[in-house]
Amino acid sequence: MNRSKLVQQIRTKQxxxxxxxxxxxxxxxxxxxxxxxxxxxxxxxxxxxTKDYCxxxxxxxxxxxxxxxxxxxxxxxxxxxxxxxxxxxxxxKRGDIGNTSAQYAKTFFEVLPFDAVTIAPYxxxxxxxxxxxxxxxxxxxxxxxxxxxxxxxQQLFVQTKAEGIPEKRLYExxxxxxxxxxxxxxxxxxxxxxxxxxxxxxxxxxxEHFLLVPGVGAQGGSLEEVSKxxxxxxxxxxxxxxxxxxxxxxxxxxxxxxxxxSEGYRNxxxxxxx
Amino acid sequence: MNRSKLVQQIRTKQxxxxxxxxxxxxxxxxxxxxxxxxxxxxxxxxxxxTKDYCxxxxxxxxxxxxxxxxxxxxxxxxxxxxxxxxxxxxxxKRGDIGNTSAQYAKTFFEVLPFDAVTIAPYxxxxxxxxxxxxxxxxxxxxxxxxxxxxxxxQQLFVQTKAEGIPEKRLYExxxxxxxxxxxxxxxxxxxxxxxxxxxxxxxxxxxEHFLLVPGVGAQGGSLEEVSKxxxxxxxxxxxxxxxxxxxxxxxxxxxxxxxxxSEGYRNxxxxxxx
Numbered sequence: 001m002n003r004s005k006l007v008q009q010i011r012t013k014q015x016x017x018x019x020x021x022x023x024x025x026x027x028x029x030x031x032x033x034x035x036x037x038x039x040x041x042x043x044x045x046x047x048x049x050t051k052d053y054c055x056x057x058x059x060x061x062x063x064x065x066x067x068x069x070x071x072x073x074x075x076x077x078x079x080x081x082x083x084x085x086x087x088x089x090x091x092x093k094r095g096d097i098g099n100t101s102a103q104y105a106k107t108f109f110e111v112l113p114f115d116a117v118t119i120a121p122y123x124x125x126x127x128x129x130x131x132x133x134x135x136x137x138x139x140x141x142x143x144x145x146x147x148x149x150x151x152x153x154q155q156l157f158v159q160t161k162a163e164g165i166p167e168k169r170l171y172e173x174x175x176x177x178x179x180x181x182x183x184x185x186x187x188x189x190x191x192x193x194x195x196x197x198x199x200x201x202x203x204x205x206x207x208e209h210f211l212l213v214p215g216v217g218a219q220g221g222s223l224e225e226v227s228k229x230x231x232x233x234x235x236x237x238x239x240x241x242x243x244x245x246x247x248x249x250x251x252x253x254x255x256x257x258x259x260x261x262s263e264g265y266r267n268x269x270x271x272x273x274x
Numbered sequence: 275m276n277r278s279k280l281v282q283q284i285r286t287k288q289x290x291x292x293x294x295x296x297x298x299x300x301x302x303x304x305x306x307x308x309x310x311x312x313x314x315x316x317x318x319x320x321x322x323x324t325k326d327y328c329x330x331x332x333x334x335x336x337x338x339x340x341x342x343x344x345x346x347x348x349x350x351x352x353x354x355x356x357x358x359x360x361x362x363x364x365x366x367k368r369g370d371i372g373n374t375s376a377q378y379a380k381t382f383f384e385v386l387p388f389d390a391v392t393i394a395p396y397x398x399x400x401x402x403x404x405x406x407x408x409x410x411x412x413x414x415x416x417x418x419x420x421x422x423x424x425x426x427x428q429q430l431f432v433q434t435k436a437e438g439i440p441e442k443r444l445y446e447x448x449x450x451x452x453x454x455x456x457x458x459x460x461x462x463x464x465x466x467x468x469x470x471x472x473x474x475x476x477x478x479x480x481x482e483h484f485l486l487v488p489g490v491g492a493q494g495g496s497l498e499e500v501s502k503x504x505x506x507x508x509x510x511x512x513x514x515x516x517x518x519x520x521x522x523x524x525x526x527x528x529x530x531x532x533x534x535x536s537e538g539y540r541n542x543x544x545x546x547x548x
Contacts, residue, residue: 022374062370062377068385069350072343095394096336096367097421100296103336111342120369120394122416124423142396147371149398152451158430158444170432170444177426 018056020242039074049255053266056087102130146192146215184208196225227272292330294516313348323529327540330361376404420466420489458482470499501546
């Protein structure tokens, strides 16, 4: 899916919600465990319940890999069940030397029909480049993450030797440098929502790029602040909620509750869209 | 496998060679393509041909994922075919927020019987911690990588604001900080061999830890320099070669050539072991 189609979906559906399918088999309602593929049955119900109130789904590959080959099958079936209209993200945090990243890109963009994959930046340009070579596919590179460990390295002040006094943090350098490898048409960044105050600053570095913002809901970020400081002329935001939606209820009403929560996000987002 | 068993294998077999199973289906000998599972058939032959001359195998998960579910199956079969005596590494470069890293740890340490998994450090402590909680399992965290992009961020000078003049590079800070999260019994580091001059310095930061050194062979590192500057009292090295061994020949003699190359590495390593 290209940028203009994504923006059109956001305008039409009046939201920029991404529903995170972090489908932990130990947390899904008990009555689904008797089915042949409980993870897929759960995801199917969640997708049916939320598709009118979101523009994107994010599959957290870790929860599928941990079920072995069966998990991989559930992931594939889920992916094909997501409507054509929705932007499909593999939250996989991949990245390796060029020939290996090329294999990961093949996995998520050719073997599987994802629109985007999340990527860790530590190994630099040749670890991201192979993903950028696919037309209408997206690399979503980690910028600033919302977890506690995000402070360990991302907030360090950095410089190259020639620059003198350091004035940039690592995550700022990452945003700047990675942005130079692609365009706002094939590159997004993960920016943690629990640091909404940083968003205004981040927008001064990368005004055009879409930001994937996790951490609203269970991780505690404020949707209002994210929207106020993160939005650009094309919206430029995909705000993810996973557990807050998919595990809103652990009973037989889980899908109904997922509808209620996602509809709530949609209504709030609709008010923020300019 | 715990550290003393690994060291014992190295002493007994007089080498610290890790054979990288980066099994690219487009590069394996044509005559194998008619079999039911060409990737597994190839790996089986390579393992038979090299097991006497190495102590470890490293499965590059990207090359299996890119074959879809069938690839995952080939990976599992390969893993179970590796002898008990050999240290089994999932080269997967994983790392995410705590609850997600816990799923990855489950995948590689419970669902699959790997001894170790490679991890990207960008997301900090809670992204590594779940892997460290498994007894006799190992986290191999990216320190300094040998690819061109390794310079983009790893070599930047960093400081925290209070520290004044920056004097450490990001990769040094990563080695120091990550080392404080675990012990030399459950933590190793990836250190690129093409920078053998840095190894002496790295040893001053982490004298005890095992280093996984890729980049010897196809990526151009010198085994002699790596061994001279990287070895510690327990050897402390696993030197990986992938393409140089497994694709030594693309003909029907591929296994024989893999034996010759790996035996050559073993003989050279035997001379460096103190």
